[in-house]
Amino acid sequence: MAIPANNTAPLFGEGASSTLRLVVYLVIAVALMIADRRGDWLERFRAAAGTFIEPIYRLAAAPSELARDARVALADRRVLTEQNAELSRQLLLAQTRLRRVEAVQEQNQRLQELLSVQKTLGLSVQLAKVIDVDFGPYRRNTIMLDLGSDNGIKIGQPVIDARGLLGQIVEVRPRSCTVLLISDKSHAVPVRIERTGLRTIVRGNGTLDTLDLPNIPISADIKPGDKLVTSGLGGRFPADFPVGVVRSVGNDSTGMFAAAKATPDATLDRSAEVLVLHELANPVGPPAQAEEFGPPAALAGSDEPAPPATTPPAPVEDPAKQGEP
Amino acid sequence: MRVRGLNWLFLGGIVASFVLQLMPLPAVLLPFKPYWLALVLIYWMIELPEKVPLGLCFALGIVADLVGGEVLGEQAMRLCILCFIVLRFRSRLRFFPMWQQTLAVFALLLNDRIVYLMVHAIAGDPPPDLDFWFAPVAGMLAWPWLFLLLDDLRARLRAGDT
Structure with missing residues (x-):
């Protein structure tokens, strides 16, 4: 029986020593929390x-x-x-x-x-199954996939479903990996509005059905129904994947900028199977010079000659170089 | 022999609470997921406090943080505070009738939720939705059943030995 051990315990706790221990543990916990918020080693x-x-x-x-x-x-x-x-x-x-x-x-x-504008986008993808989802009030919006480093998964690979961009891989274990969804509060995607070409950034706000577009110039041409696609800037996501559709446009709290809400294209709350893109986006920086540009010689022969297409960039660049000695 | 069985029950309860905590649920039920680990620990603290020192609560909290993937040290802190309060008032909690005990557990879980909220408020997170407060209610409703189940299992262990 466990009763003898209880009899020795005093009725009102052990007093100062246990309080001291509580304080010590709390201090350790607080230190861990601060280190975890700041640090990367944890x-x-x-x-x-x-x-x-x-x-x-x-x-x-x-x-x-x-x-x-x-x-x-x-x-x-x-x-x-x-x-x-x-x-x-x-x-x-x-x-x-x-x-x-x-x-x-x-x-x-x-x-x-x-x-011959561009090489066709040959996508190499890997099918993955979602094995765990958990969206708590403070939890990061993540899903877990059944692929891991054994299947050649690396941190940073974009993840899509049949309709649009889903997120990116942030943690890799041998047989599984974690995907941070675009709806997470800490996630942002560089996008382009398909109709006008306006570049902006889409941020998650923690809810699965809404994305935020903060800080759009008030004069910008944006209206509900505009489609958002990845711009390919930043070197993380390849260009031209659908991200969402603008739902409403209004002013932000300061009144200096417009702020829009968008509905994500990907079914963030329902996808059971997703695709992990193997081809990463172009690295940041200008791409290599294209060899041939314009219609093939056989077609272009009868019309105007092609040279004007290559000459204009030169005069544009020169003043810029002279402007900053 | 009895001690061995008791240890298994103790360990099994904690592992089961971890699994229950992580189990994926439909989105509707998710806010109603009770804080199982805390409930199981409260039971053992009331019945056999020498098995659950403050240090064990802290260690389990760290493990829960690693498993759950939130801020490291957060659950450790919450469990420490919970454990401290229960151990302080253990002698009284133990002799409460069931309904009073259940209310006490509700108060403990509510306090735990407030600590949780404070930690995140200090870290600068926005306030949560209303369904944030459903979990303590679910925990309160789960308490009598958990208590009876663990008590019954423990009684069976004892009966099996004698």
Whole structure:
């Protein structure tokens, strides 16, 4: 029995010594918190510990996976038949759409070759499953994927779903990784408004259905319905991925700038399968000089000669160099 | 033999509380997730305080921070404060009837929530939504069942030995 040990304990605690211990522990805790907010070495410590903690995550995720499997296993025949009919109809629809997309892609390829503006964006992607999601009131907006450093995942790779940009990888463990969503308060994406080309920055605000666009000049041309795509600046995300759609435009609290709210394109709260981009964006800085620019010689021959296209940049650059001796 | 079984129950309860804490839930239920680790620790502090010194609370808090991925040291601080209060008033809590004990647990969890809020307010985070305050209520509702379950398991262990 445990009673004898209790009898020796005084009725009103142990007094000063336990209070002192509490104070010591609280001081340590506060020091840790400050170090964690400021520092980076604790991040590394946490990444190392992540390897040991991973099995607990797997264990915690097991019941919900079991429930999902059970729902499939126990579904009755009628439901399955209905589902089958529904799915085959959807497949037909999807195939038709796919054909059209193929045709468009072929046409696109021809046009791009014709213009030789850019190499086609050959994307190499990796399919990943979402294994854990947790959005607490103060937690970072993150999801966990079942790919890790064993699959060649590296920190900083962009993650997309079928509709748009989802986030980027911030932590990598051997068999899993953590993705910081674009809706997180600490996340910002350089974007371009597709209609006007205006460059700005989209910040997350912690909620899954809203992105903030702070500090837009009041005179800027932006209105609800404008599409936002990544601008490719900053060297983290490749250009021209859809990010969101502007929902409302208003003034910010100071009245000096406009501030807009946008709805993210990616289904931040629903994606079960996502794509990890393997091709990282161009590094910061000007790209290498293009060799050929303009239509192929065979097409350009009959019209005006091409040279004017290469000459204009030179006079523009020279004054700028002279201006800052 | 009895001590061995008790240790397993103690360890198992804590591991189970970690797993419950991390279990992914539908978004609707998420605000109602009780602070399981605190509930399990409160039980052991009331019943067998010599098993749960302040240092263990601190260490478990650090582990919870590592597992949960919030600010390191935050749960350690919250659990230390909780542990201290419970150990102080243990002699009284122990002989409370169940409904009074449940209210006391609610007060403890509410206090814990306020400490949580203070830590984040000092760090400069914005105030949370209303559903932030649902968790202590859920914890209060979970307490009697948890208490009865652990008491029953402990009684069975004792009966199995004699």
